[in-house]
Amino acid sequence: MLERLKRISQSVNLVAAQGREAITVGPFQALLDPSTDMIWLNYAVPIAPLGSAREVAESLTELRRVFAERQRTIRFEFIEALWPTLSGALEEAGLQLQARQPLMLCTPADFQPFHAPEVRVHRLTDTHKDILTKYLSIQSESFNFEEANEPPSTEMIEQLREHLQRGSWRCAMATLEGMPAGGGCTMPWERLCELAGVGTLPSMRRRGVAATLCSFLVQDHFDCGGDLVWLSAGDAVAQALYQKIGFSGVNTQLNYIDAEKNLAT
Secondary structure (H helix, E strand, O other): OHHHHHHHHHHHHHHHHOOOEEEEEOOEEEEEOOOOOOHHHOEEEEOOOOOOHHHHHHHHHHHHHHHHHOOOOOEEEEEHHHOOOHHHHHHHOOEEEEEEEEEEEEOOOOOOOOOOOOEEEEEOOOOOHHHHHHHHHHHHHHOOOHHHHOOOOHHHHHHHHHHHHHOOOEEEEEEEOOEEEEEEEEEEEOOEEEEEEEEEOHHHOOOOHHHHHHHHHHHHHHHOOOOEEEEEOOOHHHHHHHHHOOOEEEEEEEEEEEHHHHHHO
């Protein structure tokens, strides 16, 4: 299982670096989105053995400067089993635990497809501005981002278009009784992918949209020759949904954020 977790960690870092400014500082790499300061799209990851406590502290000080220069909030995402001592170092540097999320996996043998009769899902192949704007607006409203009432920026639309065109994101939108209802994507790397950003509009929830959308995206990955899908479940409701279609928990993803920002949210 440890080798599988290492494979996941390596792939997610490589995928995340596409379209982001990647800056290596000691054993860490900052992955900074040039189009938005949204905390979920700007974070750091461990990429090498941590070294001594002094070396780690110095690297974290420099990393904090890198984030501050770009007006970003310093934040970390990592798999707990691979970096068991990192939590303590981050807390010493003034970061606090933001989220502790179950890390879940699904293979073709585990997969249990689900389809709600009134839900239709289609993959984004049309990169027209109106389509991409609708997808991003659904995502923003589904996750109750601060930008939910603002139209997506030109930079965000272009970033989505670029990812779709080069195949680094495979996105899909769901409709319920013909009305836009949800969206999500996979981020493939070789035969593995992350299932991420699955959201349903508040008025459309508890009607099978998310489960149908997830099933579509997982099946799409397996149909393309993939052999593993992973995700980090945001809460118990999401975890139960993913278990319903064949995902099982294998470890934990930890998210740490600057203490002041964590208190503010």
